[in-house]
Amino acid sequence: MTDTSLAHDIGTGSPVRLQAVSAQGQPEVTPALEELYRGFEQELLVPLWTEIGDLMPAHPRSRALPHLWRWQRLRELAARAGDLVPVGRGGERRAIALANPSLGGRPFATPTLWAAIQYLMPGEDAPEHRHTQHAFRFVVEGEGVWTVVGRDPVAMRRGDFLPQAGWNWHAHHNATAEPMAWIDGLDIPFQYASEAQFFEFGRDELGDDERTTPDRSRSERLWGHPGLRPVSQGATGPGSPLLAYRWEHTDRALTDQLALEAEGHGGTVEPGHAAVRFTDPATGADVLPTIRAEVHRVARGTETAPVRETGSSVYQVFDGSGTVTVGETSWSVTRGDLFVVPSWQPLSVRSEAGADDSDSGALDLFRFGDAPIFEALRLHRTHVEGTTR
Template sequence: MTQTSTPDIVTGSPVRLEAVSAPGQPEVTPALEELYRGFEKELLVPLWTEIGDLMPAHPRSRAVPHVWRWEQLRRLADRAGHLVPVGRGGERRAIALANPSLGGRPFATPTLWAAIQYLMPGEDAPEHRHTQHAFRFVVEGEGVWTVVGGDPVAMRRGDFLPQAGWNWHAHHNATAEPMAWIDGLDIPLQYVTEAQFFEFGRDEISDAERITPERSRAERLWGHPGLRPVSAGRTTAPGSPLLAYRWEHTDRALADQLAVEAEGFGGTVEPGHAAVRFTDPATGADVLPTIRAEMHRVVRGAETAPVRETGSSVYQVFDGSGTVTVGEKSWSVTRGDLFVVPSWQPFSVRSEAGASDSDSGALDLFRFSDTPVFEALRLDRTHVEGTTR
């Protein structure tokens, strides 16, 4: 049984049903054909013709595994920096990853947006706000400050900078060099749920916001491990109040996990595989309501067990090199490369990093996913190959 969305020239209906002889389907008769014409006229689709697509035995993502090379992204972003203005209209010089199976939409997965953003020396990205939850992750360079709610926040290599929806934000490059980073947002999720709002802010930020402090106000209040400012009381706004998670702290946490493992006390996800999750210091929950962010470190020669998860992920290689396998695809990856893991596709990685291509001597991977959405809906499921979970 097939159903298409092309309007029927006779009935004008977008529903078109075809009776076919197949196991589990009713016998094809003139009466059945007449019934289907009635369904088409009234814009009805019987479940027995669609159950294979609507209720498959396991997730079948519309996205496919794919890799984008940082060298090519950086080169094209630099060309765009010399050709495309960053003011009102385009609003941001952000170039989105388009999954090859999603019809040319600027979506990395059905729920996640990923883009390289590029700011030229002395440029400002004007202020705006939107309901989409967002973050910035820096794989190289420094010199740009993001100004969130009037708070200037430095962006440097390895830093993760979350920003919950509906917060005013702008960027400015205070140096004589261009800078690139990746943006992650839940644009596709809010697009498909028809929940998005957007509003322009000021064309220019104030001189007071153009300063370049070593630490933002958010960091001075919230950036102390295990310590919560009493003045904050009960926080009700979604998302983390800490606007920057610095690489020095992430790096130390990963190194300490591996050191504890080497001493025989565990502490890692699996042998040679350390991982941390960025969390909201006020609640301990994910930094953003719809996005989970993590950093993984895999020591040279270690290989992770293949894992399947509902929901999709985007990874960026922060440092080192290795071989990534997603479903039936395998790639060699190196610093800056980005790749997609669609829902329920098995994913594993083998680290080939060393002192020549990694500061830590290991393969460091930044990951963001839509897991909080699946957990909230009780649709999250994980299977690690070789285990019962």
């Protein structure tokens, strides 16, 4: 078959469809133009002048929509799955992903981010595997599961953030008589779209030394000391070598920021709004190459300024209550609820938290997003109340 006949065969079923239209900035519609467009279709060609408005819009137009998932409902469905769905080879994890309503039913919270509730029954193990996708776990309630990363058992407790860079062996085990749920975040959609992902099964069973339940993991004993880097450790791999960021430290940092503000000193993002970012203790960079993770604390009665950013984020309410507005959509939120902020959609939050629904008396929000990708590509942009930077 010659190249010409191949092109003709492809052209007869070409996915390219062009329509000549009479519009400002478009060429005059003539039989010759129609013939030209049929030639483009046959050779799988698309002229820029017919697509520029879609390919190069004035500002980002995300395929994702703002959406809210209620934690109570997620928890109920995960518990039912715990009774019906086994954990083992094949399914690997009892993880139930958030599917953004505008992404065609794919298990993607945004075009770049995966978020799921994972549920482990008493005494269960989730078998070992590894993948190139960068991941983390965040615990909004409960304790009793240990994640085992590189044979290092790491306790998971309320408020803890547990990052895990790609291509590390990992498994989980529930050492208690109670089930436990948490959220997983990964860059699955990004790696899926870029066709860069790898996956490999590990051992079917954990060793006895991995079934221990230490209060502190080996990674914490080595890396979990503020401002101190072990001299024995040289270059580290991509992602943080510290496998657990404990809530007690996060809580203290947020509390201190608001206290400093009350004393007339700086330290908050804006009045009544404290925030911290999880970073790699070896480099000071984001905790994972493709994911940024933060916790925000908004004091009762505070309303944050609307902010737009390129790239998308997923938020989970860790504590408290309030009203969240994303674009033109607003929700009342409470502990555990998850919501999506698509690229360049404005976000503002009003805290209505108090002593009856929040340990801190404020609205605490865990956030993860894809900012490191956009910053690496020099595509990150933020817009706050008329100021672009």
